[in-house]
Amino acid sequence: MEQIKIRNMEEFAALSGVSRPTVSKYFNDRTSVRPATREKIERALEQCDYRPNIFAINQNRKLTKNVGIVVPFLADPFFAEIARRIEMLVIEAGFRPILLSSHGDPAYEVGNLESLRSIKPAGVLLAPLGRASDRAAIERFCSDVPTVNFDANIDGAGEAFIGHNNAQATEIMMEYLTRTGEPPVFFEMRTPPNPNANKRRSAYLESMARLGHTPHIIQAEGEGWEMEEIGFREGRKAIADKQIASNTVFCSNDRLAIGFLAAAYELGIKVGLGAQCAMRVAGHDNHPIARFTCPTLTTVSHNYTAIATNSVETMMALIESGERAADREIKLFDGELIMRASA
Amino acid sequence: MEQIKIRNMEEFAALSGVSRPTVSKYFNDRTSVRPATREKIERALEQCDYRPNIFAINQNRKLTKNVGIVVPFLADPFFAEIARRIEMLVIEAGFRPILLSSHGDPAYEVGNLESLRSIKPAGVLLAPLGRASDRAAIERFCSDVPTVNFDANIDGAGEAFIGHNNAQATEIMMEYLTRTGEPPVFFEMRTPPNPNANKRRSAYLESMARLGHTPHIIQAEGEGWEMEEIGFREGRKAIADKQIASNTVFCSNDRLAIGFLAAAYELGIKVGLGAQCAMRVAGHDNHPIARFTCPTLTTVSHNYTAIATNSVETMMALIESGERAADREIKLFDGELIMRASA
DNA sequence: TTTTTTTCTTTACGCGCGAAAACTTTTACG
DNA sequence: CGTAAAAGTTTTCGCGCGTAAAGAAAAAAA
Numbered sequence: 232m233e234q235i236k237i238r239n240m241e242e243f244a245a246l247s248g249v250s251r252p253t254v255s256k257y258f259n260d261r262t263s264v265r266p267a268t269r270e271k272i273e274r275a276l277e278q279c280d281y282r283p284n285i286f287a288i289n290q291n292r293k294l295t296k297n298v299g300i301v302v303p304f305l306a307d308p309f310f311a312e313i314a315r316r317i318e319m320l321v322i323e324a325g326f327r328p329i330l331l332s333s334h335g336d337p338a339y340e341v342g343n344l345e346s347l348r349s350i351k352p353a354g355v356l357l358a359p360l361g362r363a364s365d366r367a368a369i370e371r372f373c374s375d376v377p378t379v380n381f382d383a384n385i386d387g388a389g390e391a392f393i394g395h396n397n398a399q400a401t402e403i404m405m406e407y408l409t410r411t412g413e414p415p416v417f418f419e420m421r422t423p424p425n426p427n428a429n430k431r432r433s434a435y436l437e438s439m440a441r442l443g444h445t446p447h448i449i450q451a452e453g454e455g456w457e458m459e460e461i462g463f464r465e466g467r468k469a470i471a472d473k474q475i476a477s478n479t480v481f482c483s484n485d486r487l488a489i490g491f492l493a494a495a496y497e498l499g500i501k502v503g504l505g506a507q508c509a510m511r512v513a514g515h516d517n518h519p520i521a522r523f524t525c526p527t528l529t530t531v532s533h534n535y536t537a538i539a540t541n542s543v544e545t546m547m548a549l550i551e552s553g554e555r556a557a558d559r560e561i562k563l564f565d566g567e568l569i570m571r572a573s574a
Numbered sequence: 575m576e577q578i579k580i581r582n583m584e585e586f587a588a589l590s591g592v593s594r595p596t597v598s599k600y601f602n603d604r605t606s607v608r609p610a611t612r613e614k615i616e617r618a619l620e621q622c623d624y625r626p627n628i629f630a631i632n633q634n635r636k637l638t639k640n641v642g643i644v645v646p647f648l649a650d651p652f653f654a655e656i657a658r659r660i661e662m663l664v665i666e667a668g669f670r671p672i673l674l675s676s677h678g679d680p681a682y683e684v685g686n687l688e689s690l691r692s693i694k695p696a697g698v699l700l701a702p703l704g705r706a707s708d709r710a711a712i713e714r715f716c717s718d719v720p721t722v723n724f725d726a727n728i729d730g731a732g733e734a735f736i737g738h739n740n741a742q743a744t745e746i747m748m749e750y751l752t753r754t755g756e757p758p759v760f761f762e763m764r765t766p767p768n769p770n771a772n773k774r775r776s777a778y779l780e781s782m783a784r785l786g787h788t789p790h791i792i793q794a795e796g797e798g799w800e801m802e803e804i805g806f807r808e809g810r811k812a813i814a815d816k817q818i819a820s821n822t823v824f825c826s827n828d829r830l831a832i833g834f835l836a837a838a839y840e841l842g843i844k845v846g847l848g849a850q851c852a853m854r855v856a857g858h859d860n861h862p863i864a865r866f867t868c869p870t871l872t873t874v875s876h877n878y879t880a881i882a883t884n885s886v887e888t889m890m891a892l893i894e895s896g897e898r899a900a901d902r903e904i905k906l907f908d909g910e911l912i913m914r915a916s917a
Numbered sequence: 918t919t920t921t922t923t924t925c926t927t928t929a930c931g932c933g934c935g936a937a938a939a940c941t942t943t944t945a946c947g
Numbered sequence: 948c949g950t951a952a953a954a955g956t957t958t959t960c961g962c963g964c965g966t967a968a969a970g971a972a973a974a975a976a977a
Contacts, residue, residue, distance in 0.1 A: 239963050250926045255965065265924060265974085285692045287963035290629040290932055305673075306654040306862070315649050315677065327689070330673055334658060346670070349628045459866045489866050496868035497915075519649070523802045523832050525839035525868035572840075582933055593956045598935065608943085608954060630933035633962055 237281040247275030258283050289351065298326040298546065299347040299355035299376075301340070303383070303425070304456045305332030307486070308519045310358065313382065316539035317356055324547055326353065335424065335456040337363045344372040354546045357389060358382035361426040377549045381542045383426050390549055390556035393542040393564075397427050400531040400566025401434035404481060404513055405442075407568055412479055412511055414444040418469070418491060419483035420461060421450035428483050431515060435481065447476045451487070462490025470498055479511040479574065485521050485530055488514030492524050492573065502526055503572050511574035517567075526572035534564040580624040590618030601626050632694065641669040641889065642690040642698035642719075644683070646726070646768070647799045648675030650829070651862045653701065656725065659882035660699055667890055669696065678767070678799040680706045687715040697889045700732060701725035704769040720892045724885045726769050733892055733899035736885040736907075740770050743874040743909025744777035747856055748785075750911055751822055755854060757787040759818055761834060762826035763804060764793035771826050774858060778824065790819045794830070805833020813841055822854040822917065828864050828873055831857030835867050835916065845869055846915050854917035858909075869915035877907040 237243045244251040249271055257264050257272050264272070275281075289295045298321045302310040314330055321328040329347065333340035340360050347355055354377040359369060361383045369388050372378065378389035408415045417435045419428055432448065439446040451465030462482065469475055482488035492502060492512055501508045503526045514521060517532030541562060549556065580586045587594040592614055600607050600615050607615070618624075632638045641664045645653040657673055664671040672690065676683035683703050690698055697720040702712060704726045712731050715721065721732035751758050760778045762771055775791065782789040794808030805825065812818055825831035835845060835855055844851045846869045857864060860875030884905060892899065 241963080251964090252927085252966080253925060256925095259965090263924095268925075282692055284633065284963050286629045286633040286694075287932090288965080290627065290633060290934090290963085291965040293965095305648065306651060306658050308649060308651055308654070311649040311651075311654055315675065318675075319677070330675075332658065332661070332673075334662070349625055351629075459863065463866060489863070493866040493868055493870065497870075520802065520832070520863055523806060523836040525836055527836065527840075584933085594934085595936085595957085596955055599955090602935085606954095611955075627933050630962090631935080633933085633964090634935040636935095 235279040237279045240281075240283060243275065243279065243281045246279060247272045255283075294353050294550075295351050296326050297350050297352040298328055299343075299350075299352045299357075300328055300330045301333060301343050301347070301355065302331075302358045303333045303340070303360045304335045305330075306334075307456060309485075309516055310382075312519055313358075313533075313535060313539060316535060317543055320539060320543040321356075324543065333360055335360065335363075337365050341365050341368045344368065348372065348376060352376060353550045354378065355389075356381060356542055356546055359385050359388060361385070361424055362422070363424060377546070377555065379542055379546045379549065381538065384561070385426075387559070389559070391545050391560040391562065393538055393545060393562050395427065395533045395538065396563035396565045397430035398434045398437075399563075400515065400533075401431050402438055403566065403568050404515070404531050405435065405438040407570070408479055408481060408511070408513060408574060409442055409444070412574075413477045414439060414442065415479035415481035415511075415513070416447040416449055416475055416477045417483065418449045418462075418466065418480050418487060419451065420458070420487070421452055422454060423483065424454075424456060425484075431483050449474055458484065458486035459490040459493070462487035463493045464490070466491035467494035467498065470494060470500065475510075478509065480513070482512065482514045485514035485516040485518035485528060488512055488528055488530070488573075489518070489520065489524055492526075492528070496525065504574065513574040515566075517569050521569070522571070524573070529571045529574040530569050531566040532569050533566060537564040578622040580622045583624075583626060586618065586622065586624045589622060590615045598626075637696050637893075638694050639669050640693050640695040641671055642686075642693075642695045642700075643671050643673045644676060644686050644690070644698065645674075645701045646676050646683070646703045647678045648673070649677075650799065652828075652859055653725075655862055656701075656876075656878060656882060659878060660886055663882060663886040664699075667886065676703055678703065680708050684708050684711045687711065691715065691719060695719060696893045697721065698732075699724060699885055699889055702728050702731060704728070704767055705765070706767060720889070720898065722885055722889045722892065724881065727904070728769075730902070732902070734888050734903040734905065736881055736888060736905050738770065738876045738881065739906035739908045740773035741777045741780075742906075743858065743876075744774050745781055746909065746911050747824060747858070747874050748778065748781040750913070751824060751854070751856060751917060752785055752787070755917075756820045756822045757782060757785065758822035758824035758854075758856070759790040759792055759820045760826065761792045761805075761809065761812070761823050761830060762794065763801070763830070764795055765797060766826065767797075767799060768827075774826050792817055801827065801829035802833040802836070805830035806836045807833070809834035810837035810841060813837060813843065818853075821852065823856070825855065825857045828857035828859040828861035828871060831855055831871055831873070831916075832861070832863065832867055835869075835871070839868065847917065856917040860910075860912050864912075865914070867916070872914045872917040873912050874909040875912050876909060880907040 244254045302314050318328045331343040373389050380389035381393045384392045449469050451461050453461035495502050502510050502512050514528050514530040517530050521528040587597045645657050661671045674686040699722050716732050723732035724736045727735045794804050796804035838845050845853050845855050857871050857873040860873050864871040
């Protein structure tokens with residue numbers, strides 16, 4: 232079996248005993264042909280493993296089956312995880328996912344969008360870099376290609392935004408931390424690449440104000456996506472300089488927290504809940520490695536499943552309707568407190 | 575500017591005042607036309623941002639500019655890192671990288687290869703799953719598409735194998751560990767998904783034999799790619815059951831080691847070099863997070879740069895020559911001892 | 918059985934480009 | 948300045964498929 236070499240749909244049609252246009256119909260929607268015809272085609276398919284040429288298909292179709300997925304930094308396990316879920320959902324929906332990473336660089340981000348534009352995707356799921364993004368380029372892209380914006384909101388980017396409810400998530404952590412111990416200081420980057428950080432800072436400030444505490448924010452120097460490094464270096468400095476006005480530190484994200492934990496460990500500060508512990512540390516994101524830090528990291532998890540599912544569903548609805556959304560919908564999914572040993 | 579809408583190369587040629595075949599030549603190699611002509615085209619390019627239709631290009635070229643990159647599990651930062659480097663080198667070489675993850679599943683791996691086959695890539699850089707891979711499917715693919723195998727060697731897969739020198743890398747760590755303390759036990763998975771693990775075990779056994787020590791291997795139960803989880807769960811069990819016949823543990827890879835460190839921490843065992851430490855732990859791979867574990871992880875690093883560069887160079891040489899390699903070359907790059915606090 | 922509807926076949930065109938052949942123009946060089 | 952070489956132009960073909968129209972055949976409904 233599978234010996235016969237087929238060069239094109241014409242030859243395959245001849246083999247199956249069906250006309251070429253009917254074969255074409257079959258490959259576009261296998262239920263659009265009569266069962267008897269379908270069986271003829273599928274019997275032929277068993278003995279020659281023919282597949283229509285993807286370039287010829289896409290050249291003639293106005294709408295391809297490609298769906299772009301762009302994330303800011305794929306080497307970050309957080310994005311790897313969310314991208315993985317989205318990718319699988321896109322495949323399930325019968326589309327071809329094209330996964331692209333912007334490598335933390337706006338030039339790559341623009342390059343990715345241009346690259347996507349050239350393959351005429353049915354739609355694109357875009358998690359932008361954020362602050363560093365070339366807004367004009369992104370808006371231009373979104374006006375040409377149906378785009379769903381996720382993770383980091385850029386006003387006007389895409390037909391909808393699906394994201395994490397940073398305010399609520401920060402709030403439940405604040406509630407937990409203040410209820411069980413000292414009100415936390417907030418440890419973040421001075422110039423965070425991701426806009427979620429700003430929402431988290433605001434939520435921290437609001438929360439502290441409402442609870443009648445004085446907020447303390449430590450802003451780590453450093454640019455880019457090497458957050459563990461920044462958390463480690465600046466965390467060590469902050470601890471050594473006694474800048475930390477509480478025994479509880481709420482890090483803006485888990486990667487900073489991982490670095491901070493390493494700094495605390497190196498300085499011999501025991502982190503955790505017990506009486507013999509000097510400090511509590513919490514993070515935000517439920518990073519895949521957070522279960523395995525020392526101590527395990529208390530954090531707030533994104534609703535990964537809901538965000539991935541909803542992003543893809545929104546995209547598919549957009550594709551099926553063939554229209555642009557009337558108004559830009561923003562959907563936020565609540566975070567979940569993940570209590571572990573560090574706080 | 576950029577107002578003029580161009581639908582195809584014909585229209586663009588008219589705009590630039592050059593014939594279409596010459597424009598075509600320009601886009602294939604911008605140095606292949608006379609400087610004066612080139613300037614004409616590039617001036618036209620400035621006022622209409624035309625790009626040749628990628629589907630039409632690829633339909634007619636025997637050789638596309640696509641290069642596939644397949645890794646077994648992109649959510650693993652190790653692969654994310656190596657993929658990132660390779661991707662950038664491929665872009666630099668003027669090709670379009672198509673990054674695909676097999677998600678730890680041989681079905682996805684075969685699907686990725688089929689998907690790649692359909693876009694007629696100039697070449698493919700393949701890091702196979704290993705043990706779980708569908709060898710027959712991979713060999714079939716490699717006979718059709720110029721493939722360079724990297725990271726995990728599968729005999730006969732591709733024109734060349736570029737990888738890490740597991741034997742040498744294990745050896746330098748063994749030398750270090752035995753010179754500075756007790757000979758280590760070896761902690762690994764009973765059924766590792768990646769074939770590198772087997773080479774590391776063999777190297778450990780050889781090394782212990784040569785040094786005149788009795789080898790001890792602890793084989794963790796568990797399947798799949800959740801190595802931190804396996805390292806944590808089985809590591810805790812091994813420590814609790816006092817299966818560890820040395821104060822030094824050499825983990826088969828860093829992800830296992832990260833789990834193992836978490837287990838030791840939870841059990842109150844101090845890991846590190848100092849006199850007050852009860853155990854030394856070393857890993858293998860120099861995982862991106864290894865600098866931030868508690869304590870920081872002593873490990874053996876792959877020569878990431880050399881492996882990425884050499885894989886891409888080998889691929890490009892293959893593409894340029896247009897031929898298949900006469901014999902399957904195997905290139906291994908030595909590892910480097912990374913001394914940190916854990917051992 | 919006849920009529921209606923659905924499905925299939927035949928024929929034809931076009932997508933946007935690569936490639937090749939034959940001819941013309943420009944450049945390089947003695 | 949003349950000539951060969953290099954580069955550009957024109958023309959034509961074909962890639963493999965989507966798609967549309969018109970008619971034939973098959974299935975479903977009357």
